[in-house]
Amino acid sequence: MAARDTRARSSDFLRLVLLICLSVIVMLADRRTEYLDNARSILAVFITPLQFIASTPDRLGTWIQEAFTSEESLNQAYTRVRGENMKLRARLQRMQALEAENASLRRLLAAAEKVPDQVLMAELVDVSLDPYTHKLIVNRGVTDGIYLGQPVLDPEGVMGQVTETMPFTSAVTLITDPSHATPVQVERNGLRAITFGTGTADKLKVSYLTHNADIKIGDVLVTSGMGGRFPAGYPVAEVMEIVRDASEAFLRISAKPVARLERSKHILLVWQGIQKDFSEEDFGEGE
Amino acid sequence: MSSSRWLIVVLTFVVAFVLNLIPLPGWVLPYRPDWVVLVLIYWCLAIPDRFGTGAGWFVGLLVDVNNANLLGLHALAMAALGYVTSRLHLRIRMFPWWQQSLSVLLLLFFYKGLVGWMRSLLGELQFDWMYWMSSIIGVLIWPWLFIVLRDVRRYARIT
Numbered sequence: 001m002a003a004r005d006t007r008a009r010s011s012d013f014l015r016l017v018l019l020i021c022l023s024v025i026v027m028l029a030d031r032r033t034e035y036l037d038n039a040r041s042i043l044a045v046f047i048t049p050l051q052f053i054a055s056t057p058d059r060l061g062t063w064i065q066e067a068f069t070s071e072e073s074l075n076q077a078y079t080r081v082r083g084e085n086m087k088l089r090a091r092l093q094r095m096q097a098l099e100a101e102n103a104s105l106r107r108l109l110a111a112a113e114k115v116p117d118q119v120l121m122a123e124l125v126d127v128s129l130d131p132y133t134h135k136l137i138v139n140r141g142v143t144d145g146i147y148l149g150q151p152v153l154d155p156e157g158v159m160g161q162v163t164e165t166m167p168f169t170s171a172v173t174l175i176t177d178p179s180h181a182t183p184v185q186v187e188r189n190g191l192r193a194i195t196f197g198t199g200t201a202d203k204l205k206v207s208y209l210t211h212n213a214d215i216k217i218g219d220v221l222v223t224s225g226m227g228g229r230f231p232a233g234y235p236v237a238e239v240m241e242i243v244r245d246a247s248e249a250f251l252r253i254s255a256k257p258v259a260r261l262e263r264s265k266h267i268l269l270v271w272q273g274i275q276k277d278f279s280e281e282d283f284g285e286g287e
Numbered sequence: 288m289s290s291s292r293w294l295i296v297v298l299t300f301v302v303a304f305v306l307n308l309i310p311l312p313g314w315v316l317p318y319r320p321d322w323v324v325l326v327l328i329y330w331c332l333a334i335p336d337r338f339g340t341g342a343g344w345f346v347g348l349l350v351d352v353n354n355a356n357l358l359g360l361h362a363l364a365m366a367a368l369g370y371v372t373s374r375l376h377l378r379i380r381m382f383p384w385w386q387q388s389l390s391v392l393l394l395l396f397f398y399k400g401l402v403g404w405m406r407s408l409l410g411e412l413q414f415d416w417m418y419w420m421s422s423i424i425g426v427l428i429w430p431w432l433f434i435v436l437r438d439v440r441r442y443a444r445i446t
Contacts, residue, residue, distance in 0.1 A: 016370040019344045026359030043352040054308035127308040130354050131316035132412050164355040171355030
């Protein structure tokens with residue numbers, strides 16, 4: 001009996017060692033290669049339904065709210081949205097003229113023509129992940145053509161990028177995640193910099209700017225398009241604080257993201273300048 | 288153990304995962320107990336010869352997919368937790384409730400510490416004392432969770 005017990009224990013320990021080795025291999029493989037994306041998709045079959053169950057209260061709330069909205073308030077909302085639409089269309093007319101002018105100027109300069117970005121609307125799956133990860137789950141996945149590294153925006157600015165894709169959902173890492181860096185430039189003068197996430201929801205840090213850099217509180221940082229991941233020109237953050245410490249090589253700058261990272265329920269997934277044939281209702285033209 | 292009884296075990300994990308995911312306001316989140324880990328500890332204590340290292344590893348893999356982080360991170364920590372818990376099950380089961388809670392707290396700290404250490408190696412995490420808060424709330428919930436799961440186990444006659 002005792003001998004059997006010892007044998008069972010040592011086999012149990014052996015199993016633990018094997019599984020730990022396997023975990024390390026899996027971690028390395030997941031970090032360095034893309035072989036495990038399929039495994040993740042298969043396991044997501046178990047997890048995705050649970051995420052949808054967990055977000056039911058939220059969806060139910062929205063549904064009830066929609067079902068009991070009075071005609072009057074709907075009419076009000078409709079009028080407001082129509083007014084907004086009119087204004088935006090008026091602005092778009094000017095935009096189109098500018099775009100055409102820009103394209104012809106670029107042709108004159110023999111520069112590559114800019115193709116307008118395509119966007120797809122998506123909704124958050126309202127679940128709370130680990131509080132120490134700055135990630136969101138979105139209700140679009142591989143079946144909608146979402147790809148790794150795809151930029152994610154909300155109506156105000158850049159939110160982050162897609163870091164995991166699963167069949168029907170994908171995970172978005174926010175720009176505030178400590179592991180996320182965003183190449184930006186100051187809108188006012190084109191000064192290039194990089195913002196890093198800090199792990200707090202409303203703070204980014206701007207690194208590697210020397211003491212003589214021309215940057216002020218209130219400057220808007222927009223994506224620079226460097227690195228090719230984010231399309232150029234989308235607002236990222238606003239400079240909140242600049243600390244000039246002579247003992248440090250660089251300025252200590254903190255900025256506040258302009259996207260409403262905590263509150264946006266609807267987000268936009270961007271295809272950079274790729275023309276894709278998708279159904280009309282899902283798409284609008286971005287930029 | 289028949290497959291219908293396994294189904295009960297799976298169901299407890301389904302409930303635990305959903306409880307982990309339920310949307311909460313941001314400031315509550317650090318206090319949220321990790322239900323999946325608590326349920327894992329329970330089953331490792333209750334049926335240690337069928338539920339331990341291997342099962343912990345698989346549950347951990349699902350947690351990794353759920354949190355959309357590096358695949359294998361929680362799997363490693365949960366395999367280790369499953370191993371330690373099932374090794375100590377005889378001792379922990381004999382303890383009076385407060386000693387049991389204390390050992391569960393140590394198990395939770397062990398698990399959180401392992402996960403936190405790996406994640407800080409990856410640069411995903413800066414430790415603060417709030418990080419340990421969920422373990423403390425978890426251990427406050429443990430005695431009640433234990434009773435509920437014990438009733439479930441007796442009702443389903445899982446031995």
